[in-house]
Amino acid sequence: MPRLPSSLRRAVRHWWLPALAALLVAGLCAAGLVLYVDERGHRERGMTVGPEQARDRLDIKVHLLHSDAATQSVTAWVDIDPRGALRQPGERDVPTKDLVIETSSGERPVLHYPAHQPIRTETLVFHLQKGSISDYPLDRYITSVAFDPTADGKDIPVVVRMIDADPFFVAHKVRPASKDLGTGLRLSFRRTLSNILLAWFMMVVMWLMALAVLVGARLASWYRHGMAWAALSWMAATLFALVALRKAAPGDPPIGSAFDYAAFFWASLIIAVSVVYVVAIGFKAEHAKILKKR
Secondary structure (H helix, E strand, C coil), X not given: CCCCCHHHHXXXXXXXXXXXXXXXXXXXXHHHHHHHHHXXXXXXHCEEECCCCCCCCEEEEEEEEEEECCCCEEEEEEXXXXXXXXXXXCCCCCECCCEEEEECCCCCCEEEECCCCCCCCEEEEEECECCCHHHCCCCEEEEEEEEEEEECCEECCEEEEEEECCCCEEEEEEEXXXXXXXXXXXXXXXXXXXXXXXXXXXHHHHHHHHHHHHHHHHHHHHCCCCCCHHHHHHHHHHHHHHHHHHHCCCCCCCCCCHHHHHHHHHHHHHHHHHHHHHHHHHHHHHHHHHHHHC
Protein backbone atom coordinates (compact mmCIF):
# COMPACT_ATOMS: atom_id res chain seq x y z
CA MET A 1 0.00 0.00 0.00
CA PRO A 2 1.58 3.30 -1.07
CA ARG A 3 2.32 5.79 1.67
CA LEU A 4 0.95 9.32 1.64
CA PRO A 5 3.42 12.13 0.89
CA SER A 6 4.97 13.64 4.00
CA SER A 7 3.39 17.05 3.34
CA LEU A 8 -0.07 15.46 3.14
CA ARG A 9 0.54 13.50 6.34
CA ARG A 10 1.52 16.71 8.13
CA ALA A 11 -1.62 18.44 6.86
CA VAL A 12 -3.78 15.55 8.07
CA ARG A 13 -2.13 15.64 11.51
CA HIS A 14 -2.60 19.40 11.66
CA TRP A 15 -6.26 19.49 10.64
CA TRP A 16 -7.83 16.32 12.06
CA LEU A 17 -8.46 17.78 15.52
CA PRO A 18 -10.15 21.02 14.31
CA ALA A 19 -12.21 18.97 11.84
CA LEU A 20 -13.29 16.57 14.60
CA ALA A 21 -14.20 19.50 16.87
CA ALA A 22 -16.26 21.10 14.08
CA LEU A 23 -18.11 17.83 13.46
CA LEU A 24 -18.78 17.45 17.19
CA VAL A 25 -20.16 20.99 17.47
CA ALA A 26 -22.32 20.50 14.38
CA GLY A 27 -23.63 17.18 15.72
CA LEU A 28 -24.51 18.66 19.12
CA CYS A 29 -26.24 21.65 17.52
CA ALA A 30 -28.23 19.34 15.25
CA ALA A 31 -29.24 17.14 18.19
CA GLY A 32 -30.32 20.22 20.15
CA LEU A 33 -32.47 21.45 17.28
CA VAL A 34 -34.10 18.03 16.89
CA LEU A 35 -34.96 17.92 20.61
CA TYR A 36 -36.30 21.48 20.47
CA VAL A 37 -38.47 20.81 17.41
CA ASP A 38 -39.82 17.61 18.98
CA GLU A 39 -40.81 19.35 22.22
CA ARG A 40 -42.30 22.31 20.38
CA GLY A 41 -44.25 19.96 18.11
CA HIS A 42 -45.71 18.21 21.15
CA ARG A 43 -46.91 21.56 22.51
CA GLU A 44 -48.43 22.69 19.21
CA ARG A 45 -50.29 19.41 18.65
CA GLY A 46 -52.14 19.78 21.91
CA MET A 47 -54.37 17.12 23.47
CA THR A 48 -58.05 16.72 22.61
CA VAL A 49 -60.81 14.64 24.19
CA GLY A 50 -64.55 14.55 23.58
CA PRO A 51 -67.12 13.88 20.80
CA GLU A 52 -65.91 16.19 18.04
CA GLN A 53 -68.61 14.86 15.71
CA ALA A 54 -71.41 16.27 17.91
CA ARG A 55 -73.01 19.34 16.34
CA ASP A 56 -74.55 20.98 19.41
CA ARG A 57 -71.71 21.02 21.90
CA LEU A 58 -69.29 23.14 23.90
CA ASP A 59 -65.69 23.56 22.79
CA ILE A 60 -63.40 24.32 25.73
CA LYS A 61 -59.83 25.32 25.03
CA VAL A 62 -57.48 25.12 28.03
CA HIS A 63 -54.18 27.01 27.88
CA LEU A 64 -51.87 25.52 30.54
CA LEU A 65 -49.86 28.62 31.39
CA HIS A 66 -47.87 28.13 34.57
CA SER A 67 -47.12 25.15 36.80
CA ASP A 68 -45.90 26.02 40.29
CA ALA A 69 -44.26 23.10 42.06
CA ALA A 70 -43.92 25.10 45.29
CA THR A 71 -47.69 25.68 45.62
CA GLN A 72 -48.61 22.39 43.87
CA SER A 73 -50.82 24.14 41.31
CA VAL A 74 -51.16 24.79 37.59
CA THR A 75 -52.81 27.97 36.28
CA ALA A 76 -54.77 27.89 33.02
CA TRP A 77 -56.80 30.17 30.80
CA VAL A 78 -60.09 28.62 29.70
CA ASP A 79 -61.92 29.73 26.53
CA ILE A 80 -65.50 28.42 26.16
CA ASP A 81 -67.12 28.37 22.72
CA PRO A 82 -70.73 27.17 22.21
CA ARG A 83 -71.43 25.35 18.93
CA GLY A 84 -74.53 24.56 16.91
CA ALA A 85 -77.86 25.33 18.59
CA LEU A 86 -76.04 26.42 21.74
CA ARG A 87 -74.56 29.46 19.99
CA GLN A 88 -76.53 32.61 19.33
CA PRO A 89 -76.50 33.25 15.57
CA GLY A 90 -73.85 35.75 14.50
CA GLU A 91 -72.09 35.60 17.88
CA ARG A 92 -69.07 33.49 18.74
CA ASP A 93 -69.26 33.35 22.53
CA VAL A 94 -72.91 34.06 23.37
CA PRO A 95 -74.93 31.01 24.47
CA THR A 96 -78.63 30.54 23.76
CA LYS A 97 -79.20 28.68 27.04
CA ASP A 98 -78.09 29.03 30.63
CA LEU A 99 -74.81 27.13 31.02
CA VAL A 100 -73.49 25.58 34.20
CA ILE A 101 -70.07 23.93 33.98
CA GLU A 102 -68.68 21.84 36.80
CA THR A 103 -64.86 21.78 36.76
CA SER A 104 -62.09 19.81 38.46
CA SER A 105 -60.61 23.08 39.76
CA GLY A 106 -60.53 23.23 43.54
CA GLU A 107 -60.90 27.03 43.56
CA ARG A 108 -63.61 27.40 40.89
CA PRO A 109 -65.61 24.16 40.97
CA VAL A 110 -68.65 25.64 39.17
CA LEU A 111 -68.91 28.22 36.38
CA HIS A 112 -72.22 29.96 35.54
CA TYR A 113 -73.05 31.65 32.21
CA PRO A 114 -76.52 33.13 31.64
CA ALA A 115 -78.16 32.87 28.25
CA HIS A 116 -77.60 35.68 25.75
CA GLN A 117 -74.64 37.05 27.72
CA PRO A 118 -71.04 36.89 26.40
CA ILE A 119 -68.84 34.22 27.94
CA ARG A 120 -65.63 35.63 29.36
CA THR A 121 -62.26 33.92 29.44
CA GLU A 122 -61.71 32.29 32.83
CA THR A 123 -58.54 31.74 34.85
CA LEU A 124 -58.67 28.42 36.69
CA VAL A 125 -56.21 26.83 39.08
CA PHE A 126 -55.87 23.04 39.22
CA HIS A 127 -54.10 21.27 42.06
CA LEU A 128 -51.05 19.10 41.36
CA GLN A 129 -50.82 15.75 43.14
CA LYS A 130 -48.44 12.83 43.64
CA GLY A 131 -45.21 14.78 43.37
CA SER A 132 -42.66 16.60 45.51
CA ILE A 133 -40.46 19.54 44.56
CA SER A 134 -37.69 17.99 46.67
CA ASP A 135 -37.24 15.47 43.82
CA TYR A 136 -35.94 18.30 41.61
CA PRO A 137 -34.95 18.09 38.74
CA LEU A 138 -36.81 14.79 38.23
CA ASP A 139 -40.01 15.81 40.03
CA ARG A 140 -43.29 14.86 38.38
CA TYR A 141 -46.89 15.70 39.18
CA ILE A 142 -50.39 14.51 38.32
CA THR A 143 -53.64 16.46 37.94
CA SER A 144 -57.03 16.07 36.28
CA VAL A 145 -58.46 18.78 34.03
CA ALA A 146 -62.11 18.01 33.33
CA PHE A 147 -65.46 19.72 32.68
CA ASP A 148 -69.08 18.58 33.05
CA PRO A 149 -71.47 21.11 31.42
CA THR A 150 -75.25 21.37 31.41
CA ALA A 151 -77.55 23.67 29.40
CA ASP A 152 -80.88 24.52 31.09
CA GLY A 153 -80.25 21.57 33.39
CA LYS A 154 -79.58 19.02 30.63
CA ASP A 155 -76.23 17.36 29.98
CA ILE A 156 -74.52 18.46 26.77
CA PRO A 157 -71.45 17.08 24.98
CA VAL A 158 -68.15 18.90 25.39
CA VAL A 159 -64.84 18.77 23.52
CA VAL A 160 -61.81 19.74 25.59
CA ARG A 161 -58.57 20.77 23.89
CA MET A 162 -55.50 21.44 26.00
CA ILE A 163 -52.55 23.50 24.83
CA ASP A 164 -49.32 23.40 26.83
CA ALA A 165 -47.79 26.89 27.07
CA ASP A 166 -45.68 26.54 30.23
CA PRO A 167 -41.97 27.22 29.47
CA PHE A 168 -40.76 25.24 32.52
CA PHE A 169 -43.04 22.17 32.53
CA VAL A 170 -44.42 19.93 29.82
CA ALA A 171 -47.75 18.11 30.13
CA HIS A 172 -48.40 14.58 28.87
CA LYS A 173 -51.67 12.69 28.62
CA VAL A 174 -51.92 9.81 31.09
CA ARG A 175 -55.50 8.70 30.46
CA PRO A 176 -59.01 10.19 30.25
CA ALA A 177 -60.21 11.82 33.45
CA SER A 178 -62.52 9.97 35.81
CA LYS A 179 -66.15 9.89 34.63
CA ASP A 180 -67.16 11.43 37.95
CA LEU A 181 -65.30 14.60 36.94
CA GLY A 182 -66.70 14.83 33.41
CA THR A 183 -64.84 15.09 30.11
CA GLY A 184 -61.14 15.76 30.33
CA LEU A 185 -57.71 14.29 30.81
CA ARG A 186 -55.51 13.12 33.62
CA LEU A 187 -52.18 14.84 32.96
CA SER A 188 -48.61 14.23 34.00
CA PHE A 189 -46.36 17.27 34.40
CA ARG A 190 -42.57 17.06 34.32
CA ARG A 191 -39.90 19.64 33.79
CA THR A 192 -38.98 20.40 30.21
CA LEU A 193 -36.02 18.58 28.72
CA SER A 194 -34.07 21.86 28.53
CA ASN A 195 -34.54 22.41 32.27
CA ILE A 196 -33.51 18.85 33.10
CA LEU A 197 -30.41 19.03 30.88
CA LEU A 198 -29.39 22.38 32.37
CA ALA A 199 -29.82 21.07 35.92
CA TRP A 200 -27.69 17.99 35.17
CA PHE A 201 -25.09 20.16 33.46
CA MET A 202 -24.91 22.36 36.56
CA MET A 203 -24.43 19.31 38.79
CA VAL A 204 -21.60 18.05 36.59
CA VAL A 205 -19.99 21.51 36.65
CA MET A 206 -20.22 21.60 40.44
CA TRP A 207 -18.41 18.28 40.73
CA LEU A 208 -15.75 19.35 38.21
CA MET A 209 -15.18 22.62 40.10
CA ALA A 210 -14.85 20.73 43.39
CA LEU A 211 -12.41 18.20 41.94
CA ALA A 212 -10.38 20.98 40.31
CA VAL A 213 -10.07 22.74 43.68
CA LEU A 214 -9.13 19.45 45.35
CA VAL A 215 -6.34 18.88 42.82
CA GLY A 216 -5.21 22.50 43.18
CA ALA A 217 -5.11 22.12 46.97
CA ARG A 218 -2.92 19.06 46.69
CA LEU A 219 -0.53 20.78 44.30
CA ALA A 220 -0.43 23.97 46.37
CA SER A 221 0.54 22.02 49.48
CA TRP A 222 2.94 19.63 47.74
CA TYR A 223 6.02 21.81 47.86
CA ARG A 224 5.23 23.37 51.26
CA HIS A 225 6.43 26.86 50.26
CA GLY A 226 4.16 28.56 52.77
CA MET A 227 0.83 30.29 52.34
CA ALA A 228 -0.33 29.96 48.73
CA TRP A 229 -2.29 33.20 48.58
CA ALA A 230 -3.08 32.99 44.88
CA ALA A 231 -4.42 29.47 45.25
CA LEU A 232 -6.46 30.45 48.31
CA SER A 233 -8.02 33.37 46.45
CA TRP A 234 -9.00 31.14 43.56
CA MET A 235 -10.44 28.47 45.85
CA ALA A 236 -12.47 30.96 47.90
CA ALA A 237 -13.79 32.56 44.70
CA THR A 238 -14.79 29.11 43.44
CA LEU A 239 -16.81 28.50 46.61
CA PHE A 240 -18.75 31.75 46.13
CA ALA A 241 -19.17 30.96 42.43
CA LEU A 242 -20.67 27.61 43.41
CA VAL A 243 -23.25 29.35 45.60
CA ALA A 244 -24.15 31.73 42.76
CA LEU A 245 -24.46 28.78 40.38
CA ARG A 246 -26.82 27.06 42.83
CA LYS A 247 -29.05 30.14 42.97
CA ALA A 248 -29.26 30.15 39.16
CA ALA A 249 -30.80 26.66 39.02
CA PRO A 250 -33.92 26.82 36.78
CA GLY A 251 -37.18 26.53 38.68
CA ASP A 252 -35.75 27.89 41.94
CA PRO A 253 -35.59 24.52 43.78
CA PRO A 254 -35.58 24.68 47.60
CA ILE A 255 -32.49 23.87 49.62
CA GLY A 256 -32.45 20.18 50.44
CA SER A 257 -33.70 18.91 47.08
CA ALA A 258 -32.18 15.93 45.28
CA PHE A 259 -30.17 18.45 43.25
CA ASP A 260 -28.31 19.51 46.42
CA TYR A 261 -27.70 16.01 47.71
CA ALA A 262 -26.39 14.91 44.31
CA ALA A 263 -23.86 17.71 43.88
CA PHE A 264 -24.08 21.05 45.68
CA PHE A 265 -23.62 19.94 49.30
CA TRP A 266 -20.66 17.68 48.55
CA ALA A 267 -18.99 20.07 46.12
CA SER A 268 -19.22 22.88 48.71
CA LEU A 269 -17.81 20.59 51.39
CA ILE A 270 -14.87 19.52 49.20
CA ILE A 271 -13.98 23.12 48.33
CA ALA A 272 -14.26 24.31 51.95
CA VAL A 273 -12.12 21.43 53.26
CA SER A 274 -9.56 22.08 50.49
CA VAL A 275 -9.26 25.74 51.54
CA VAL A 276 -8.77 24.79 55.20
CA TYR A 277 -6.24 22.12 54.20
CA VAL A 278 -4.15 24.60 52.17
CA VAL A 279 -4.26 27.11 55.04
CA ALA A 280 -3.20 24.46 57.57
CA ILE A 281 -0.29 23.25 55.40
CA GLY A 282 0.74 26.83 54.63
CA PHE A 283 0.63 27.83 58.29
CA LYS A 284 2.80 24.87 59.21
CA ALA A 285 5.35 25.79 56.50
CA GLU A 286 5.40 29.47 57.53
CA HIS A 287 5.83 28.50 61.18
CA ALA A 288 8.76 26.26 60.25
CA LYS A 289 10.41 29.18 58.37
CA ILE A 290 10.09 31.45 61.38
CA LEU A 291 11.64 28.85 63.70
CA LYS A 292 14.46 28.30 61.23
CA LYS A 293 15.31 32.02 61.15
CA ARG A 294 15.55 32.10 64.89
